[in-house]
Amino acid sequence: MLVGYTAGAFDLFHIGHLNLLKRSKERCDHLIVGVTTDDLIFQTKHKRPVIPYEERVQIIKELRCVDEVVVQDDLDKVKAWAKYKYNILFSGDDWKSSERWQGYVRELAKVDVNVEFLPYTKTTSSTLLKKTLEMLNGR
Secondary structure, three states, X not given: OOEEEEEEOOOOOOHHHHHHHHHXXXXXXXXXXXXXXXXXXXXXXXXXXXXXXXXXXXXXXXXXXXXXXXXXXXXXXXXXXXXXXOOEEEEEHHHOOOHHHHHHHHXXXXXXXXXXXXXXXXXXXXXXXXXXXXXXXXX
């Protein structure tokens, strides 16, 4: 069985999130999705998510393309592999050239894990949605 893994905040869930999850599931038999905790989002982005963790988990659990939902309380994908033993790691191709993700490609190759970068949906992002909401609220 081919096990895939991807993770994200999935705050203000939108079509880009759905595209990533559907495309990931098309490439594996069992898709595990890590949902980032509120605390980790705050640590890394210095802001709180709009949608609380428990609600984001419920949204992801309801998707047909998702087989399992787990906590992401650490961004390290090699540590995630040690826990979940996935065969493929999926990410948006907007991360492909980052030093951190190239490090994951090198490290995970040592344990025969492939990293696949899937097309990023350019029309919608959580950041764009948040900016639009802030404009509408006059901030």
